[in-house]
Amino acid sequence: MANIQSLDPSASPLDYYGWELRRQREAHGLKQHQLGEIIFCTGSLIGQIETTKKIPTRDFSERVDAALGTDGVFSRLMGLVLRSQLPTWFQPYADMEARAAYISTFQAQLVYGLLQTEGYARALVGVDHPNRVDEMTAARLDRQRVLGRENPPALWIVLSEAALLQEVGGRDVMHEQLARLLAFRNDPWVQIQVLPFTVGQHTAMMGSFNLLRFDDDPDLFYVESYDQSHMTANPSVIKERSVGYARLQATALSPEDSATLIARVMEERYGDQS
Template sequence: MAHINTLDPGASPLDYYGFELRRYREAAGLTQRQLGEIVNYTGSLVGQVETARKLPTPEFSERVDAALGTGGLLSRLVPLVLRSQLPAWFQQVAELEARAVEICTFQTHVVHGLLQSPSYVRAVLGVLDQDKLGDRTAARLARQRIFEVGQPPVFWMILSEAALYQEIGGHEVMREQLAHLLAFEDDPRINVQILPYSVGEHPGLQGSFTVFRFVSDPAIVYTEGYSSGHPTANPDTVKDCSLRYDHLQAAALSIKGSAELIRGVMEDRYGEQVA
């Protein structure tokens, strides 16, 4: 209990969330166990969230908001809490994703995080590091909520064919991931194109990159290295990467042709029959 009493709401978004949860619960005259029974979670989990030892989920927050009459406060805090759990160097990129009206990305070996399935996320993040894997997975998946807002960004992903064969997480994980990509086939705001092996040399040989475009702010190019990210609004860099992206898009398969290739890989390599 000492930890609860010393929780600093200014220490982090997670601490602030826990502080507010405890404040609203106590104002309602409920114990952690009683609140847990109302929202169908354990009292222990309520206590872990209150003491910033457990990340709140959107579902947990919605139930508690309804039970305690918070006016949706905790649900509004969830995106901020989850974003704060991303690596410090990546938090700025998550903010760019949330503000952009168009995101154009080229990926060489791995599906972009905004289109990764849950099991694929766990496999990617779990390489050499299993610490807090559940929380880190939740934080990455939370970025995908930008597609659920009133005016989501238009998203284009050109994915190297190699990424379809890079067996991350095993056959079942890959089947799920490729099926996840196919789920966007008829969504005009989320577009997937495959850059086939047959293209040979291409303008993306230097590596993956992403171009963010905004309503009024200058476009930003983002590239990534080991444990570091490099966003830049340098006009020459933006112009160069935009040109490269245009040429990559011209060389890539159409959206329909890309879906057909993905289906073929699912059947031939991962043993999945897709209608």
């Protein structure tokens, strides 16, 4: 069990958060239960966060900042804390994704992380990380904040029909997930196309991949396997995959027809069948 006295604030963003929370609380002469009363939570939760047993939330951090007058310190730390909960091999991509001006992705089996619902994400994370579902799901959902920026990235998704039919988390979760996809129909920065099974062989049979474009940096190609990832700015790879992605876009259903298919699957496969 972690001991707050032995926490090394330089060990990780989460350790620093817990260490700083205790330092600030004690500097204000507050016991854990007293701070909890001020920000409407239990003293036990304060203790769990101070000892890195619990991941703080953005709402918690904002309330702590307001209560202790820390000028947004804990709110700013949250990005680092949540990013640190992502798999180590995935973090470099997450950093690039947050900076990208244009994201193109082909997804062979799953809904892309930026559009996943909480239920869908929790079901996926729980398969291999049942003891870290809360923190890893929070980290995944936090990536979606880029879509709410004043100048969000343009996001183009080509989604295999398999992703609509692969039941993740149960029928209710899938119904909610497909409804979320449909919610982006009128979003000017998000385009979703479905690649139907009827197209047969295609240029992405090897699996999912992403292309990132930046305002001032070279394009990046990204692909991942079970426990590692590969990211490159090699011009020949970028050219080949960019052409391949354009062919996927041309082969896939239009955004309008894709929405029609998503809605049909949502109701016929995951709707109320009582």
